Amino acid sequence: MLTVIGETLIDEVLSDTASPRAHVGGSPMNVAVGLARLGHPAQFVGRFGNDAYGRMIQQHLRDNSVLSPFRPDAHPTSVATARLDPAGGASYEFQLVWDLPELQEHATDLLNGTTLLHAGSIAAMLTPGAAEVLKLVEQAHPLATISYDPNCRPTIIRDADFARTAAERFVALADVVKASDEDLEWLYPERSALDSARAWLTQGCSLVVVTRGSKGPWGVCAAGEVDGKAPATSVVDTVGAGDSFMAALLGALVDLELDGAHRREELRRITQEQLTTVLAYAARAAAVTVSRAGANPPTRSELGEHL
Helix, strand or coil: CCEEEEEEEEEEEEECCCCEEEEEHHHHHHHHHHHHHCCEEEEEECCCCCCCCCHHHHHHHHCCCCCCCCCEECCCCEEEEEEEECCCEEEEEECCCCCCCHHHHHHHHHHCCEEEEEHHHHHHHCCCCCHHHHHHHHHHHHCCCCEECCCCCCCCCCHHHHHHHHHHHHHHCCEEEEEHHHHHHHHHHCCCHHHHHHHHCCCCCEEEEEEHHHHCCCCCCCCEEEEEECCCCCCCCCCCCHHHHHHHHHHHHHHHHCHHHHHHHHHHHHHHHHHHHHHHHHHHHHHHCCCCCCCCCCHHHHHHHCC
């Protein structure tokens, strides 16, 4: 079982060239759906309200065969308003509630059978829920591969020093980290994104990957560095592209049987050839997503049955 913890919300997409539309979203939830569409059993741990948007989220998870162990709570479902520029790029405004007060009493059941736990985004920085997420990651570390994506939102977490400290807590526990070049340049403006990724590798990660939009992904592991390529595609919008990349990256590692704490040393020995294949697979997933509206990750059949 692959477990994803974090926020889910509704993306309200606005642009000057199309009618407003609403999609179920939230980076961690998108990753859970992306993993399920790639054929991996997935459960999503997050909150949503007992309202129309919350019911949209529940239906979306059911439609994509993602398990959701938590019931709706009394707070409104979170909303992100994405405003698209003429090139399809998205900027966001948020109305968020993030707290999981019942998480610890269910932690043992949630982690039972989990071979990989993914966390990140707003949920790993926004209080009070971020502390609960970190505690679950600490509990999962002896059992599962840990993956992390900071997916920084400076409009929400405005203090870069605070965000950097929060991110480094998770990086210290993570086996796999993915970040965009924009994330790393905001967190560490005094050095390049790739130098920051190299520094994170020395903190104990097995693999750090940097996404760079049309420049393609880049990754570093103990065996060396890989400079990937982004497939050519027509861009409708970029909503969810990084999440599809993250899901396919993790799915590829699972396909290579590198998930689970008992395989941690094998993951540390990932080769440059394997990393090249993994990055190409993840980049293809992101390319499919940007070619269509909203956070709509590909299925395994769209990417091919095998790496």
